[in-house]
Amino acid sequence: MIRPLRSFALVVLAVALLGTGTAPAQAAPAAGRYIVTLKGGVRPAAVVAARGLRSAAVFDRALNGFAADLTSAQLAALQRSPQVAAIEADLPITAQATQPVSGGQWGLDRIDQHNLPLSGSYTYQHTGANVHAYIIDTGIQISHPDFGGNASVAFDATGGDGLDCNGHGTFIAGLVGGSTYGVLKQAKLYSVRVMNCAGSATVSQVIAGVNWVAANHQPRAVATLAIGGASSAALTSAVTALVNSGVFVAVPAGGESGNACNSSPANVAVAYTVASSDKTDHVASFSNYGTCVDAYAPGVSVTSDWIGGGSATLSGSVSVAFAAGIAGLYKATYGDAPSATVTSWINANATYNVLINVPPGTANRLLYTGGL
Incomplete structure (x- = not known):
């Protein structure tokens, strides 16, 4: 299971990686749900049909493979198959619940100026009306008045209606493209729901959402993926493919006070990995760090939209929304770009060397809108 990253420690169940090859003679491989990555040129649907696999989710864009419930015999056969590149258990990843914290709407104020003190305003030149933002999360409450009709349901990996019954996805959407709290005031917001009402999922559900965006996104596309957990080769491959399809993807560094390179999708080289800072330019105590971090953004006591038509103030992976928003400003101004x-x-336009307590080996770089 995957939950939104929080300002609190993640409790992670490690994802087991199973390489191809013959299983050990002393123990049969365990039955369960697995993600199978196939070699190039092998059609996932054909493999699923030929082997009679049940409950299969086929991926054909972001990942060449499928997820399915496998018996021990089916798993052993796939491990021996020359068509298979890798097999990864689709095991749970869990996180503690997001907790409201005190604070207010300061994030927008911080990203439009290089230095403190805050000016008390957010200045922008573009509303992002031609930008398409894909919120891969718990869904979006598309009827929230702050979205002004710009939000819609695109895909639901949980089998539901794509609407948000948790709050996290609506919060992220509000920071990206809400009229009150958003970097982009008129961006088109798409609900790509991969998590349930408890804010949890499986790796394969997340990949299903990523796969859909890779196949269906519009030009000038940005995406947020505010989740994280143990390093997953399948998820890393899927997010890499999404970026290579033309979507700017912002991911969180993580909230374990550890090395961001040890978790996915924070360790995806081509994604934009964002750590968290507070309104005094101190690095958040919970934020991950290291060479995989691209920049910091407001991530402590940030206010945005919430289900029910109101707002909430949270800390954690919310910093990804500012990166996606600034990428959207770029695309709104200059057009689509890799x-x-x-x-x-x-x-190049970020604010350098103003952050306090940045761990060694981590870029002292704070996001800035560049006057767009």
Whole structure:
């Protein structure tokens, strides 16, 4: 299970990786649900049909493979198959619940200026009306008045209606494109629901959402993926493919006060990995760090939209929304561009060396809108 990253420690059940090859003679492989990555040129649907696999979710864009419930015999056969590149258990990843914290709407104020003190305003030149933002999360309450009709349901990996019954996805959407709290005031917001009402999922459900966006996204696309857990080769491959399809993807560094390179999707090289800072420019005590971190953004006591039509103030993975929003400002201003180009512009225009208590080996870089 995957939950939104929080300002509190994640409790992680490690994802077991099973390489191809013959299983050990002393123990039969365990039955269960697995993610199977196939070699190039092998059609996932054909493999699923030929082997009579049940409850299969087929991925054909972000990942060449499928997830399915396998018997021990089916798993052993796939481990021996020359068509298979890797097999990964679709095991749970869990996190503590998001907790409301005190504070207010300061994040927008911080990203439009290089230095403190805060000016008390957010200045922008573009509303992002031509930008498409995919919120891969718990869904979006599309009827929230702050979205002004710009939010819609795109996909639901849980079998539901794509609407948010948790709150986290609506919160992230509000920071990206809400009229009150958003970096982009008129962006098109798409609910790509991969988590249930408890804010949990499986790796394969997340990949299903990523796969859908890779196949269906519009031009000038950005995405948030505010989740995290143990390093997953399948998820890393899927997110990499999504970025390579033309979508700027913002992911969180994580909230375990550890090395961001040890978790996915924080360790995806082509995604934009964001750590958290507070309104005094101190690095958040919970934030992960290391060479996988691209930049910091407001992530402590940030206010945004919430289910029920109101708002909430949270800490944690919310910092990803500011990165996606700034990428959207770039695309609204200059047109569509590869993520590497957008990343270079964001980094070149960022505020350097103002953050306090940045761990060694981590970039002292704070997101800035560049006046867009």
